[in-house]
Amino acid sequence: AGTVEAVGKNVTQFKPGDEVFGGRGGAFAEYVCPRASRAVALKPANITFEQAASVNIAGITALQALRDKGNVQPGQKVLINGASGGVGTFAVQIAKSFGAEVTGVCSTRNIDLVRSLGADHVIDYTKEDFAKGAERYDVILDNVPNHSLSECRRILNPNGKYVMIGGGGPNDSRWIGPFGRVINTMLLSPFVSQKMGMMMADANQKDLTVLGDMMQSGKVKPVIDRTYKLSEVPAAIAYVEQGHARGKVVITVE
Missing domain, CATH: 3.90.180.10 (Medium-chain alcohol dehydrogenases, catalytic domain)
Known part of the structure; x- marks a missing residue:
């Protein structure tokens, strides 16, 4: 600027x-x-x-991920993993402006920040694993891919959308590292009702x-x-x- x-x-x-x-x-x-x-x-x-x-980069990534990949609509439930980071802080606010019910995942010290940005619910990942909860979401924006795709799919509605920012995560391939998760996401999406995708900002x-x-x-x-x-x-x-x-x-x- x-x-x-x-x-x-x-x-x-x-x-x-x-x-x-x-x-x-x-x-x-x-x-x-x-x-x-x-x-x-x-x-x-x-x-x-x-x-x-x-x-x-951060603002455009959040906007395009939620609007274009996630197609977020008013009243939908959106989970943002990594809600206090660069993309996450924009994503919480943008999702709220779209009329979504927003759940942010962050650490204890960032709970007040994420709430102040408009999140309806905040999950403290140091005390609770969002992937093991009972709630189901229409869109998951995954800024911190620290859960497997199968874990994320479990809390996604049958026709929900999973949008990965970047790559990496548990069980990365020894040979191709975080690209393994990217490839798995692309290969899985055509065969399940849920839409699995990754975000490259334009x-x-x-x-x-x-x-x-x-x-x-x-x-x-x-x-x-x-x-x-x-x-x-x-x-x-x-x-x-x-x-x-x-x-x-x-x-x-x-």
Whole structure:
């Protein structure tokens, strides 16, 4: 996220001085040069640059997973495993904006955070295994694949949808690691009534604008765990790799 310094001669939708957000590779930099038609949108006035910078991949992943893969409808029961993470914090809010009944799975220290984002129910995974519960869900968004596909299918309604973010999980193949779970998901889906799929986000201007509108209206508010200076990128990466960030970690350029 930042301020437009210059635009190409054929660019009409942006001008120097515009506050924008979006993403592309190489974003740990003072300047980037994206295509105007791709993943760039005007930043809502009611959010900070730090908040806007956190949206691109995590927000789009949550939006597309719930809307396109999960086809979440009002009144449906949605379980979000990893509800306090980068994608999860967006997913809880987006699912609620779709009118879903949301259950978030997180650790004890994140219960209040997940509730504050709008979750109707919160499961503390340090005290309860959601996969062994009696509840059945229409959509499972699995940000932390720490349960087998069969365990997740057990708590999914007969025509429910399971959406995996990333890969990995128990019983990973010795030879192909997390790709084994991805392959199993793809192979299983055609043979069961439940839809089993994985999510690969497509960063695009249209969905950034959708998220911008959600933030402008107050339906979605990015959650920032920590900010680091550009000179502290190694420390930021090390913190994220611990796997316990609450929301997003952002790099600031001064």
